[in-house]
Amino acid sequence: MGTLSLEDFVDDQPWGDDLPLLEDIPSENPMPGVRIQRLVTRGDKRGELTVLMSALLEPIAPPPHVYQVSAEAGSIRAWVYHKRQFDRLAYTNGDLRAVLYDLREDSPTYEKLEILDVGAANKILLTIPPYVVHGIQNRGKSTATFINMPTAVYDPKHPDKSRIPFDHPGVPYKFE
Numbered sequence: 001m002g003t004l005s006l007e008d009f010v011d012d013q014p015w016g017d018d019l020p021l022l023e024d025i026p027s028e029n030p031m032p033g034v035r036i037q038r039l040v041t042r043g044d045k046r047g048e049l050t051v052l053m054s055a056l057l058e059p060i061a062p063p064p065h066v067y068q069v070s071a072e073a074g075s076i077r078a079w080v081y082h083k084r085q086f087d088r089l090a091y092t093n094g095d096l097r098a099v100l101y102d103l104r105e106d107s108p109t110y111e112k113l114e115i116l117d118v119g120a121a122n123k124i125l126l127t128i129p130p131y132v133v134h135g136i137q138n139r140g141k142s143t144a145t146f147i148n149m150p151t152a153v154y155d156p157k158h159p160d161k162s163r164i165p166f167d168h169p170g171v172p173y174k175f176e
C-alpha cells in the first residue's frame with residue numbers, strides 16, 4: 001500500500017463557462033424590494049449543482065437561519081407577511097405558484113398582485129421585503145421542496161410572521 005499525502009490532491013476545477021451564477025429577471029410592474037433572480041444549474045454525469053445565494057457578485061446580508069420546507073401536492077401555505085425580515089426563497093424543484101400581494105399603502109404597487117410559477121421549470125431566488133403578503137401552492141402531483149434563507153433568525157419568543165387564512169376574502173387571489 002502506498003502512502004497518501006495532502007500533496008497528492010489537485011486543485012479544484014471551477015466551471016469553465018461564462019454563465020452567471022444568478023441573473024436578475026425583470027418584472028413588468030415590479031414591486032419595490034421584490035427581486036427575482038434566475039438560478040443557474042450545472043450538471044455532470046454525477047448530478048447537478050445550483051448556487052442558491054452568493055456574495056461573489058455583490059455584498060449580501062448573510063443568511064443567519066436557513067431552512068427547507070416541503071410542500072405536499074396541492075398544499076397551500078398562505079397568507080403571511082413579515083415586519084422586519086426579508087425572505088429569500090430558492091425554488092429549484094416541483095411545480096409551485098408563489099403569489100405576492102402588496103399591502104404597503106405607500107407603495108406604487110399597493111394592492112397589486114404578482115404571480116410567479118416557479119420550480120423545476122423556472123428555478124429562481126425570490127426576495128420578498130417586509131409587509132409584502134405572500135403565499136405558495138404546490139400545483140404539481142408530487143411533493144416539492146424549497147429553501148428559505150431569510151435575513152433574520154426565526155425567534156420562537158417573537159416570531160416575525162403575521163397570518164391570515166389562505167381563503168381570506170380580502171386578498172384578490174383564490175388558490176384552487
Ligand SMILES: Cc1cn([C@H]2C[C@H](O)[C@@H](COP(=O)(O)OP(=O)(O)O[C@H]3O[C@H](C)C(=O)[C@H](O)[C@H]3O)O2)c(=O)[nH]c1=O
Nearest residue numbers: 065067069077078080087089134135136148154156161
Ligand atoms: C422556520 C421555522 C418555523 N417554525 C414553526 C412556525 C410554524 O408554526 C411552523 C411552520 O412554519 P413555516 O414557516 O414552515 O410555515 P409557513 O408559515 O407556512 O411558511 C412557509 O410558507 C410561506 C409561504 C413562506 O414564505 C415561508 O418562507 C415558509 O416557511 O414551524 C419554527 O418553530 N421554527 C422555525 O425555524
